[in-house]
Amino acid sequence: MSRVVLLSVLVVLVVLGLSLPAYYLNVLNYVGLYGLVALGVVLLTGVAGVTSFGQAAFVGLGAYTTAVATIHFELSPWIGLLLAVGLSAAAAWFIGMITLRLSGHYLPLSTMAWGLSAYYLFGTIEMLGGHTGISGVPPISVGGFELTSQMAIFGLIWVALLLALVLSANLLESRIGRAMRSIKTARQTAESFGIDTSKLRLVIFVYASILAALSGWLYAHMLRFVNPSPFDLPASIEYLFMVVVGGASSLWGAVIGAAALTGLQEFLQGALPGIIGQAGQYETIVFGLLIIVLLQFNGERGVSGWLFKQVQPKSYALQTQDGELPRRARDAARADGGPLLRLRGIGKSFGGLRALKAVSFDVGQKEIVSIIGPNGAGKSTLFNCITGVLRPDEGELFLRDKEISTQNVRKFVQKGVARTFQHVKLVSGMSVLENTMLGAHIRVAGGTISAALHLERDQEKQLRAEAMKQLKRVGLDNVQHMDAASLSLGQQRLIEIARALCADPEILLLDEPAAGLRQLEKQKLASLLQDLREDGLSILLVEHDMGFVMGLSNRIVVINYGEKLVEGDPANVRTDPRVIQAYLGTAA
Numbered sequence: 302m303s304r305v306v307l308l309s310v311l312v313v314l315v316v317l318g319l320s321l322p323a324y325y326l327n328v329l330n331y332v333g334l335y336g337l338v339a340l341g342v343v344l345l346t347g348v349a350g351v352t353s354f355g356q357a358a359f360v361g362l363g364a365y366t367t368a369v370a371t372i373h374f375e376l377s378p379w380i381g382l383l384l385a386v387g388l389s390a391a392a393a394w395f396i397g398m399i400t401l402r403l404s405g406h407y408l409p410l411s412t413m414a415w416g417l418s419a420y421y422l423f424g425t426i427e428m429l430g431g432h433t434g435i436s437g438v439p440p441i442s443v444g445g446f447e448l449t450s451q452m453a454i455f456g457l458i459w460v461a462l463l464l465a466l467v468l469s470a471n472l473l474e475s476r477i478g479r480a481m482r483s484i485k486t487a488r489q490t491a492e493s494f495g496i497d498t499s500k501l502r503l504v505i506f507v508y509a510s511i512l513a514a515l516s517g518w519l520y521a522h523m524l525r526f527v528n529p530s531p532f533d534l535p536a537s538i539e540y541l542f543m544v545v546v547g548g549a550s551s552l553w554g555a556v557i558g559a560a561a562l563t564g565l566q567e568f569l570q571g572a573l574p575g576i577i578g579q580a581g582q583y584e585t586i587v588f589g590l591l592i593i594v595l596l597q598f599n600g601e602r603g604v605s606g607w608l609f610k611q612v613q614p615k616s617y618a619l620q621t622q623d624g625e626l627p628r629r630a631r632d633a634a635r636a637d638g639g640p641l642l643r644l645r646g647i648g649k650s651f652g653g654l655r656a657l658k659a660v661s662f663d664v665g666q667k668e669i670v671s672i673i674g675p676n677g678a679g680k681s682t683l684f685n686c687i688t689g690v691l692r693p694d695e696g697e698l699f700l701r702d703k704e705i706s707t708q709n710v711r712k713f714v715q716k717g718v719a720r721t722f723q724h725v726k727l728v729s730g731m732s733v734l735e736n737t738m739l740g741a742h743i744r745v746a747g748g749t750i751s752a753a754l755h756l757e758r759d760q761e762k763q764l765r766a767e768a769m770k771q772l773k774r775v776g777l778d779n780v781q782h783m784d785a786a787s788l789s790l791g792q793q794r795l796i797e798i799a800r801a802l803c804a805d806p807e808i809l810l811l812d813e814p815a816a817g818l819r820q821l822e823k824q825k826l827a828s829l830l831q832d833l834r835e836d837g838l839s840i841l842l843v844e845h846d847m848g849f850v851m852g853l854s855n856r857i858v859v860i861n862y863g864e865k866l867v868e869g870d871p872a873n874v875r876t877d878p879r880v881i882q883a884y885l886g887t888a889a
């Protein structure tokens with residue numbers, strides 16, 4: 302996050318804090334409290350694609366925990382904070398473990414169930430004071446000074462919000478953050494590069510619940526009273542409204558959305574009864590209409606999409622002092638000279654259809670092997686079995702002497718198998734450099750907390766240097782800062798190759814790499830693959846373009862009706878009557 306922006310916001314807040322009357326400070330306090338929750342919703346919904354209708358319940362959990370701790374157990378509000386955050390995180394972890402496995406609308410529905418049940422629990426547990434609530438919550442004190450005035454609590458709320466914004470921004474700009482940003486639009490890609498997306502969704506869910514609990518804690522000690530009504534289902538829906546209005550893809554969108562809705566609510570609550578002639582919650586209707594208009598014109602970008610232009614990341618120069626990522630040990634394994642990848646009797650059925658029947662072949666070291674075959678022959682099924690996306694029903698797959706076909710898809714890249722996709726799968730909204738860096742995710746370790754605290758600067762430099770090296774190799778280092786989605790299909794395919802190379806693979810698996818490329822782009826791609834082979838890499842590709850594979854491959858494997866029809870060098874395969882018959886339907 303830019304220091305200039307942060308400092309400017311801080312100055313504005315100090316001026317506002319010192320000059321605004323209590324009424325406006327109170328409104329700003331609510332903006333800050335809502336902003337904290339909405340920030341979690343941005344990460345959950347905008348980044349990870351998880352729609353939660355249960356965030357208000359986490360706010361309530363935070364508020365009630367500190368109220369009970371300080372009133373019934375006479376603990377300090379700061380212990381109340383630890384308990385509120387701890388309990389919310391534990392509840393989110395438990396709920397997330399169950400619900401985040403669900404897909405489609407089952408996931409939002411299950412968060413709704415959590416939101417509803419928590420609300421009813423708050424209203425029925427005797428110790429929590431039923432629907433009357435608990436009053437007499439003590440104020441927070443800092444260094445013996447009690448934060449009872451609007452101005453004092455305003456300071457604490459906004460410091461908490463700014464801190465949460467900085468930590469969240471640090472997180473999203475880190476290795477873990479890039480992995481999180483890939484979940485929503487490129488989950489399969491992330492998994493193929495060793496990223497445990499289910500775990501990351503759980504981490505974000507817990508993180509969002511902590512922000513909500515923090516808001517609840519501040520709320521309880523600001524109001525000195527808690528009752529269930531601010532933590533009901535409509536409140537959770539309002540947090541989603543805020544994020545949609547502010548912009549689900551921007552951290553500042555949370556603050557803008559919270560400010561817009563709180564300001565509008567204040568205005569409408571005063572103005573609407575006068576216009577309509579009777580009291581009621583008519584502002585909800587206006588909110589609904591507002592959401593429809595915003596979604597219609599600005600999609601997910603919200604108001605922040607209008608306010609801020611997409612900032613182009615700075616270009617990065619490859620520097621020797623950035624250091625190198627550790628490489629995979631290869632030398633001992635190389636000495637034997639045997640095949641790198643071995644397929645033995647691979648078979649796969651879909652119901653009654655046998656898509657693959659006992660396919661066996663090898664890929665040697667420094668060899669390019671191509672799989673070709675007519676439509677529906679079973680090439681994609683075979684490719685999916687080799688990349689771990691599908692598990693074969695029969696047969697074995699060895700990388701050197703290690704059986705890998707039973708492994709989880711994430712393990713393949715750890716073993717040295719990296720891939721590209723038939724339909725390019727880059728992460729939208731990320732630069733070329735960031736997309737490429739994703740490929741090296743498994744080559745370093747590091748947790749969420751150290752990422753949020755920005756303690757991984759050296760590691761980040763190494764990752765950037767590695768990505769730049771690979772982009773240079775494929776000739777795209779000059780467009781590193783551009784949005785990957787804005788480049789041509791040929792360039793996007795090259796980014797996918799650079800990303801795969803970042804994983805330091807022993808074998809590169811390419812799914813129709815020449816599809817949709819122009820002749821010149823195909824020639825460039827062929828010469829790049831030849832260079833990579835010279836550098837010691839083995840390559841296995843599935844391709845439709847016969848001309849492309851003939852000039853490039855050491856060996857070609859022809860698949861037809863799920864079986865290996867022919868295997869040999871390009872010259873022999875080209876003239877083999879069985880191949881000609883399979884492709885043209887007639888013998889030569």
Ligand SMILES: Nc1ncnc2c1ncn2[C@@H]1O[C@H](COP(=O)(O)OP(=O)(O)OP(=O)(O)O)[C@@H](O)[C@H]1O
Binds near residue numbers: 682
């Ligand atoms: N998930 C699936 N469920 C059921 N049948 C499938 C599935 N995937 C593939 N098939 C069938 O398996 C056979 C092989 O399909 P596959 O996609 O592997 O062929 P292909 O050689 O890649 O074809 P194309 O070149 O057209 O992509 C086809 O008959 C296809 O309909």
